[in-house]
Amino acid sequence: MDLDYLIRKMEKYADEKGIPIMEKDGINFLSEFVKLNKIKNILEIGSAIGYSAINMALASNDVNITTIERDKDRYIEAVKNIKSAKLDHRITLVLADALDFNTDEKFDLIFIDAAKSQYLKFFNKFSNNLKPKGYVVTDNIKFHGLAFSDKSKLSRNLRQLLTKLENYVNFLNNNKDFKTRFFDIGDGIAISRRRKDKDEENIS
Numbered sequence: 078m079d080l081d082y083l084i085r086k087m088e089k090y091a092d093e094k095g096i097p098i099m100e101k102d103g104i105n106f107l108s109e110f111v112k113l114n115k116i117k118n119i120l121e122i123g124s125a126i127g128y129s130a131i132n133m134a135l136a137s138n139d140v141n142i143t144t145i146e147r148d149k150d151r152y153i154e155a156v157k158n159i160k161s162a163k164l165d166h167r168i169t170l171v172l173a174d175a176l177d178f179n180t181d182e183k184f185d186l187i188f189i190d191a192a193k194s195q196y197l198k199f200f201n202k203f204s205n206n207l208k209p210k211g212y213v214v215t216d217n218i219k220f221h222g223l224a225f226s227d228k229s230k231l232s233r234n235l236r237q238l239l240t241k242l243e244n245y246v247n248f249l250n251n252n253k254d255f256k257t258r259f260f261d262i263g264d265g266i267a268i269s270r271r272r273k274d275k276d277e278e279n280i281s
């Protein structure tokens with residue numbers, strides 16, 4: 078299947094089914110980041126239908142991705158899409174809750190794009206799987222513009238979720254081991270990199 082067509086089909090499918098795949102400028106930014114930083118292997122938390130995984134894999138032929146999804150229907154859809162894109166030799170899909178998934182592999186990039194209430198848990202669990210100079214990228218930091226807004230009009234559930242997301246942002250800002258930059262792209266993207274020593278804090 079023609080790749081552009083497949084990608085457009087996935088965008089339409091996600092739109093119709095209300096599946097929160099990355100926004101166009103967000104995925105373009107991430108793909109460019111993968112290319113520029115010569116990322117070779119990626120762990121993605123939250124595959125949905127495989128949209129971001131396929132796009133990142135297309136950034137370079139050297140990219141291999143392991144991606145985890147807990148929703149069976151989305152997982153099945155992702156398997157289909159990745160096969161159609163002929164990327165099944167470079168993208169490994171795992172049907173599991175990410176918090177139950179363990180691997181010894183070390184990655185150049187860990188992409189967190191699953192339940193926002195669990196961002197902190199994902200970060201702490203999977204930073205062990207990061208190479209010394211690897212990156213953790215987190216999506217939806219702005220939470221559709223809701224983050225750091227007036228919460229009084231929101232439902233209790235939404236308020237709790239927002240508080241968790243704010244806690245996560247604060248955690249990143251105060252983290253002694255990682256340096257984080259926030260990008261106002263798509264729904265807000267954070268890029269964190271382990272501080273090796275004080276002279277190496279810059280993220281290229």
Ligand code: SAH
Nearest residue numbers: 098099123125128129147174175190191192
């Ligand atoms: N990265 C995708 C979008 C992911 S949407 C893209 O841009 O194309 C978030 C997905 O994370 C949802 O499909 C949801 O089912 C999944 N998810 C949420 N919490 C999870 C968890 N703890 N483990 C695995 N998957 C999870």
Ligand code: MG
Nearest residue numbers: 099190216217
């Ligand atoms: Mg997202």
